[in-house]
Amino acid sequence: METVSYPPVIVSAPFISTLEETAQWRDQMDAEGKRVVFTNGVFDLLHVGHVRYLNEARALGDAMVVAINADESVRELKGEGRPLYTAADRAEILCALAAVDRVVVFSEKRATNAIETIRPHIYTKGGDYTAKSLIDEEREVILRMGIDIQILSLVQGKSTSNTIKKMEGVAPVSEKPRLALLGSGTGSNVRALVESIGSVTLDAEVGLIMSDVAESGVLEIAREKGLTGIHIEPGSKKRGHLTDAALKEIVDRLKANRIDLVILAGFMRVVREPLLSEFSGRILNIHPSLLPSFPGLNAAKQAVQAGVSESGCTVHLVDASIDGGEVLAQAAVPVESTDTADTLQVRIQAEEHILYAATIQNYWKKLQEK
Numbered sequence: 001m002e003t004v005s006y007p008p009v010i011v012s013a014p015f016i017s018t019l020e021e022t023a024q025w026r027d028q029m030d031a032e033g034k035r036v037v038f039t040n041g042v043f044d045l046l047h048v049g050h051v052r053y054l055n056e057a058r059a060l061g062d063a064m065v066v067a068i069n070a071d072e073s074v075r076e077l078k079g080e081g082r083p084l085y086t087a088a089d090r091a092e093i094l095c096a097l098a099a100v101d102r103v104v105v106f107s108e109k110r111a112t113n114a115i116e117t118i119r120p121h122i123y124t125k126g127g128d129y130t131a132k133s134l135i136d137e138e139r140e141v142i143l144r145m146g147i148d149i150q151i152l153s154l155v156q157g158k159s160t161s162n163t164i165k166k167m168e169g170v171a172p173v174s175e176k177p178r179l180a181l182l183g184s185g186t187g188s189n190v191r192a193l194v195e196s197i198g199s200v201t202l203d204a205e206v207g208l209i210m211s212d213v214a215e216s217g218v219l220e221i222a223r224e225k226g227l228t229g230i231h232i233e234p235g236s237k238k239r240g241h242l243t244d245a246a247l248k249e250i251v252d253r254l255k256a257n258r259i260d261l262v263i264l265a266g267f268m269r270v271v272r273e274p275l276l277s278e279f280s281g282r283i284l285n286i287h288p289s290l291l292p293s294f295p296g297l298n299a300a301k302q303a304v305q306a307g308v309s310e311s312g313c314t315v316h317l318v319d320a321s322i323d324g325g326e327v328l329a330q331a332a333v334p335v336e337s338t339d340t341a342d343t344l345q346v347r348i349q350a351e352e353h354i355l356y357a358a359t360i361q362n363y364w365k366k367l368q369e370k
């Protein structure tokens with residue numbers, strides 16, 4: 001058998017620079033009028049999110065130094081079993097990237113000393129931070145030294161922890177939920193949700209909007225906002241019914257769009273299997289009454305006719321019952337003696353628009369903590 005011989009590979013290059021060497025290198029760069037970018041992190045098991053982040057950071061200046069946490073501090077920060085790779089290995093891998101010029105290792109939990117010694121021109125951090133949320137100690141040094149702070153966007157859903165979860169067969173958790181919004185009518189809740197996204201109330205993204213009504217306001221909102229809007233042909237004229245084919249199409253679309261939470265907002269069809277099992281504990285609905293009072297259609301009318309002094313709205317999980325799933329949150333609305341079903345419905349909806357976004361946010365947080 002023919003054997004192929006390759007030239008020996010030299011792997012003795014010093015992949016880790018000391019802080020002092022790096023500080024000298026920085027001065028040399030400075031003298032040449034070049035700007036040095038600094039970033040820090042663990043960089044255990046490199047993934048595409050790291051690569052994109054590092055490329056973006058490097059493009060801000062002329063050279064880049066990456067400070068990585070020593071193994072002991074990674075264990076403290078991330079727990080037993082981490083890092084997966086030693087600092088020496090992590091440094092070697094990082095040095096192979098075109099964006100990275102130098103790697104230093106710092107043993108403290110914070111990079112403050114490394115920043116102070118190296119004195120970079122630009123400091124960058126991933127977008128889960130804001131200039132305000134930077135660790136006080138680091139921020140104080142950065143500001144005192146007149147270093148330019150740049151917060152870069154984070155690549156969603158890509159993380160070492162998620163990669164490990166995938167390998168362990170555990171479903172990865174995205175940082176923010178991808179929502180599917182389903183409605184049949186005007187879509188004032190859909191609009192309120194879409195418009196509160198990106199605010200403090202709701203950190204999420206809309207993967208798609210679906211409706212069983214082709215001309216619904218809900219799909220109009222999708223068009224207006226440049227979101228994916230899909231009409232699902234319900235396949236049945238029977239009120240509130242979806243055929244098996246329609247249900248399958250919904251499930252397929254949800255999966256293809258990597259949806260985390262299914263948000264019903266005035267969706268006038270009964271949700272059943274296989275959707276319930278496929279998204280078990282991940283389908284939410286909003287109903288215009290304080291459940292368990294007045295489930296079903298015309299809840300505001302039911303409240304006015306019953307002569308109650310208080311009604312409101314409920315966000316609940318969806319199960320096989322009609323408006324009977326676990327209650328996640330409620331907001332009360334007083335019923336005036338002059339109220340008609342319409343006037344009450346308008347005031348309830350104003351509350352719905354606030355309650356739904358906040359409840360989705362809280363529920364997602366709870367799911368992630370599980």
Ligand code: GRF
Nearest residue numbers: 186187188189266286287288
């Ligand atoms: C809302 O009142 C909601 O509680 C109920 O249907 C109504 C939908 O209204 N499930 P809109 O389409 O969001 O304006």
